[in-house]
Amino acid sequence: MLKIIFLILLAFAAPAFAKDDAEIKLTPESIERGRTLYTQYCVACHGLKYYRGEDAKTGLPPAMDPQMAEAAFGVAPPDLSLMASARGRGIEGATYIYRLLTSYYTVNGQIRNKAFAEETKTDGAIAMPPPIPMDDPALKEKARDISAFLLKVSDPSADERRGLGPWVMVYMILLTGVLYLLNRYTWREVKKKLKG
Numbered sequence: 670m671l672k673i674i675f676l677i678l679l680a681f682a683a684p685a686f687a688k689d690d691a692e693i694k695l696t697p698e699s700i701e702r703g704r705t706l707y708t709q710y711c712v713a714c715h716g717l718k719y720y721r722g723e724d725a726k727t728g729l730p731p732a733m734d735p736q737m738a739e740a741a742f743g744v745a746p747p748d749l750s751l752m753a754s755a756r757g758r759g760i761e762g763a764t765y766i767y768r769l770l771t772s773y774y775t776v777n778g779q780i781r782n783k784a785f786a787e788e789t790k791t792d793g794a795i796a797m798p799p800p801i802p803m804d805d806p807a808l809k810e811k812a813r814d815i816s817a818f819l820l821k822v823s824d825p826s827a828d829e830r831r832g833l834g835p836w837v838m839v840y841m842i843l844l845t846g847v848l849y850l851l852n853r854y855t856w857r858e859v860k861k862k863l864k865g
């Protein structure tokens with residue numbers, strides 16, 4: 670019985686120990702900073718069709734006309750509403766965006782991106798120039814906040830579900846205990862008879 674409870678506990682607790690090196694936190698402050706940074710660094714090219722906010726009741730359109738952007742960059746900048754969910758489950762997708770924004774480098778003067786290379790299994794030649802300069806001292810914090818914001822946009826109820834997790838766990842443990850007692854109660858007569 671104890672062993673079962675222990676295993677249940679372990680199964681629920683294990684993901685909490687998984688290391689997250691980007692340290693993206695879905696706090697309201699980070700998400701709010703990310704929203705501001707998005708309108709500073711990303712909205713020129715990328716829209717957020719499905720984003721809903723006080724100031725954007727029907728989504729955020731990109732500032733640049735998509736056809737013009739395609740002519741300029743060779744690839745049309747995709748809408749980012751669902752990007753965080755498209756590039757991984759939960760925090761994984763946000764971590765990808767964080768890595769995308771922070772892993773630019775050049776080869777013979779040509780722009781390359783490490784995260785993009787891994788995702789697309791190519792040499793990492795990406796049509797998007799680095800949105801935040803690689804030598805910006807606040808690059809990591811900015812990338813973190815933007816990623817948190819984009820995860821929130823693509824999955825608005827994520828933290829609600831996450832907040833529910835511990836309660837589901839408590840419920841399961843209590844239920845296990847009750848079922849165990851019920852089981853003993855149900856079989857007590859039979860066991861007594863068997864013993865003799």
Ligand code: HEC
Nearest residue numbers: 710711713714742744745746747752766788795796797800
């Ligand atoms: C100057 C225009 C421009 C700006 C500004 C810009 N992007 Fe992009 N972005 C692009 C283009 C073009 C692509 C398509 C790249 C490709 O497929 O090679 C792209 C692609 C992406 C992708 C998809 C990558 C993939 O895995 O397919 C993400 C995520 C992204 N941008 C995030 C951002 C974020 C976040 C910002 C703001 C910090 C930003 N972009 C700012 C032009 C831009």
